[in-house]
Structures are given as C-alpha cells and as structure tokens.
Amino acid sequence: MANGVLLSAGNIDVMVHGLFKYSFFGHEVWITTTHVCLLLVMLILIGFSVAAGQTMKQGKEIPGGFQNLVELIVEKLDSMVAGSMGKSAAKYRNYIGTVFIFILVSNISGLLGLRPPTADYGVTFPLGLITFVLIHINQFRYQKPKDIWRDMCSPLPPWLPIWFPINIISELAVPVSLSLRLFANVLSGTIMMTLIYGILGWIATVWPAALHVYFDLFSGAIQTYVFCMLTMTFISNAIGEEA
Amino acid sequence: MDFNENFILGCSAIGAGLAVIAGIGPGVGQGIAAGHAAAAVGRNPGAKSEITSTMIMGQAVAETTGLYGLLVAVLLLFVKPLLW
Numbered sequence: 001m002a003n004g005v006l007l008s009a010g011n012i013d014v015m016v017h018g019l020f021k022y023s024f025f026g027h028e029v030w031i032t033t034t035h036v037c038l039l040l041v042m043l044i045l046i047g048f049s050v051a052a053g054q055t056m057k058q059g060k061e062i063p064g065g066f067q068n069l070v071e072l073i074v075e076k077l078d079s080m081v082a083g084s085m086g087k088s089a090a091k092y093r094n095y096i097g098t099v100f101i102f103i104l105v106s107n108i109s110g111l112l113g114l115r116p117p118t119a120d121y122g123v124t125f126p127l128g129l130i131t132f133v134l135i136h137i138n139q140f141r142y143q144k145p146k147d148i149w150r151d152m153c154s155p156l157p158p159w160l161p162i163w164f165p166i167n168i169i170s171e172l173a174v175p176v177s178l179s180l181r182l183f184a185n186v187l188s189g190t191i192m193m194t195l196i197y198g199i200l201g202w203i204a205t206v207w208p209a210a211l212h213v214y215f216d217l218f219s220g221a222i223q224t225y226v227f228c229m230l231t232m233t234f235i236s237n238a239i240g241e242e243a
Numbered sequence: 244m245d246f247n248e249n250f251i252l253g254c255s256a257i258g259a260g261l262a263v264i265a266g267i268g269p270g271v272g273q274g275i276a277a278g279h280a281a282a283a284v285g286r287n288p289g290a291k292s293e294i295t296s297t298m299i300m301g302q303a304v305a306e307t308t309g310l311y312g313l314l315v316a317v318l319l320l321f322v323k324p325l326l327w
Contacts, residue, residue: 015321177307184310187317226303229296 014187014194016120034120041106041117073101084232088239092232095134099127100228107186107220110193111212116220119186121179128179131231135174139238147240178230185223189215251325259319265312272305 018030052070063071077100081093106118117123139148146158152168153161192215196204280298284291318324 180314181303181307181310184314184317185306188310188313191317222299222303226300229300230303233300 013198014191016115032120033115034117034123037109037114038106038117038123040112040114041102041109044109045101045105077101080228081232084229085236088236092235096228096232099231100224103127103182103224103227104221107224108216110186110190110216110220116186116190116216118182119190121183124179124183125175127182127227128175131178131234132175134231135234135238138235142239174234178227182223182227185219189219248326252323255319255323255325259316262312262315262319265315266309269306269309273302276301276305 016032016034018032019036021028021030023029051066055067055070059067074097077097078089078093080100081096082089085092103118106116106123108116110116143151150158152164154163154167156163193208193211196208196211276298280294283294287294
C-alpha cells in the first residue's frame with residue numbers, strides 16, 4: 001500500500017526490516033537490520049579493542065600515534081566519570097566507559113551508511129533498564145529502608161503515604177524517558193537524512209555532508225554524553241552521601 | 244458515512260503535524276537555558292566548562308517533551324496505528 005505523497009517520492013524508508021525469521025520455542029523471531037548493524041558495530045569495537053590491547057601490551061614510555069589515542073580516550077572517559085561520581089567512580093568507570101563508546105559508535109554509524117542501531121527502541125530500552133536496575137541496587141545497598149520509605153513519600157511526612165504511588169510512577173518513568181530520549185533523537189536524525197536523500201534526489205549531492213555533521217556527529221555525541229551523565233547522576237543520587 | 248483508508252491516512256497526517264507543535268515548548272526552554280548560561284559565563288568565565296555541561300544536561304531533559312511529540316508524529320506517519 002503505497003499511497004501518500006511521501007511514499008511515492010522515492011525509496012523513503014526509515015523502518016526496521018526483518019531479514020529472515022526462525023522459530024524459537026514456538027515463537028516467531030525475526031533477525032532484523034538492527035541485528036546486522038549491531039553486529040557490524042560490535043565488529044568495529046572488537047577490532048579496535050584488540051588493536052588497542054596489543055598496542056598497550058607493548059606500551060612505550062613515550063607514547064606515539066595509536067597509543068596516544070587510546071590513552072586519550074581512556075583518560076577523558078575516566079575524568080568524566082570521576083567528575084560526576086566522586087568517590088564511587090572507580091566501580092563504575094568500566095561500565096560507563098563501555099556504554100559511552102558503544103552508544104557513540106552506534107550513533108555515528110549513520111555516517112557509514114548503516115541504520116544506527118540506537119534508532120531501534122529494542123536497543124535503547126535495555127540500556128535504560130540496566131540503569132534502572134543499577135539505581136535500585138545501589139539504593140537498597142547504601143540507604144536504610146526507613147530513608148527509602150521517607151524518600152518515596154517525599155513531599156508529605158512518612159506516616160501519610162499519599163504520594164507513594166505517584167513517586168513509584170516517577171521512578172518507573174526514569175528508564176522509559178532515558179531510553180526514549182536517546183531513541184527519538186537518533187531516529188529524528190535518521191528520518192531527516194532519509195527525507196533529504198529521498199525527496200531531493202540528485203539535488204542532494206555534496207551539501208548534505210554539513211547536515212550529517214549536525215545530525216549524526218553532533219547530535220549523536222551530545223545524546224551519548226547526556227545518557228551517560230544522567231546514568232551517573234541517578235546512580236550517585238542513589239548511593240547518597242555515605243559513599 | 245464510510246471512512247476509507249485514505250481518509251484515515253489524511254487525518255493521521257494532520258494529527259502528526261499537530262503533534263510536532265510540541266516542539267515550541269522545548270525551543271523556548273532551551274533558549275532560556277542557553278541565555279542564562281551565556282550570562283553565567285559572562286559573569287564567571289572561569290567556570291565555563293562546568294556551566295556548559297550543566298546547560299547541556301538541563302537542555303537534554305527539557306528536550307524530552309518535544310521528543311514525545313515527535314514520537315507521536317512518527318508513530319502516526321510510519322506505523323499507522325489507526326489503520327490496524
């Protein structure tokens with residue numbers, strides 16, 4: 001069914017496609033384009049990590065070239081985590097660094113002609129869920145149950161839990177809004193670029209490069225930063241002042 | 244009256260256009276945040292990097308409401324839930 005001006009203007013196509021399906025314990029499971037793009041991103045990251053590991057094994061006292069780059073990345077990520085998590089940074093810099101590099105490479109993989117894997121809600125929602133689980137594990141590990149209860153009844157005194165359900169809803173909204181923010185930003189960039197290439201046709205030859213810089217590089221990097229900063233802020237709020 | 248698919252698609256397109264009006268709010272909010280950040284940098288140029296990161300965080304949170312509008316528009320245009 002190809003009615004509508006948009007669909008007749010060319011091959012405008014922003015959706016995820018199923019490539020082939022198989023049966024998984026009676027369910028119909030699809031391998032989609034997201035899986036393929038995710039695998040390619042993983043291959044890029046694995047290749048980079050192996051190269052970085054080999055370089056650092058024969059690390060020199062005075063770093064040159066590639067070793068400089070790897071050290072720069074690790075130092076920047078470490079200082080970002082240390083700047084916003086304080087004392088508990090040592091425990092989380094591995095996780096935050098991994099997530100940062102993964103989301104960044106996923107977001108800017110639109111430059112390589114892939115459909116960015118983060119433009120699929122099935123990729124960003126698990127990331128939000130991991131943040132949610134980390135928040136609540138830390139909350140129960142570092143705070144007393146009495147304090148958690150007082151927080152959950154927060155604007156009113158603890159013996160009057162009228163606000164408790166509302167606070168539960170706002171806690172549940174955290175992973176949803178985190179993942180939807182990342183998803184919608186990357187998806188909007190993908191849609192814009194697809195519309196430009198699809199509608200303008202041959203007019204869109206060289207100058208969309210500037211738009212790629214904005215929609216893929218700038219927006220992707222900002223959203224990566226925001227996702228990691230929000231995750232760190234939530235986790236360090238849950239840890240509280242004891243850590 | 245008989246509502247065919249094209250009528251529903253047209254109404255979906257109008258609804259998508261209306262949903263994107265949600266972008267006004269974040270635009271105003273982000274502008275206010277950026278203006279105050281510029282004023283803060285003017286008052287205290289030493290704290291520029293911290294002000295910038297705080298501003299980006301606040302703007303990203305303010306952006307969410309606009310993105311929900313965008314999401315509704317995208318769902319109406321591409322997923323077409325009203326045709327199911």
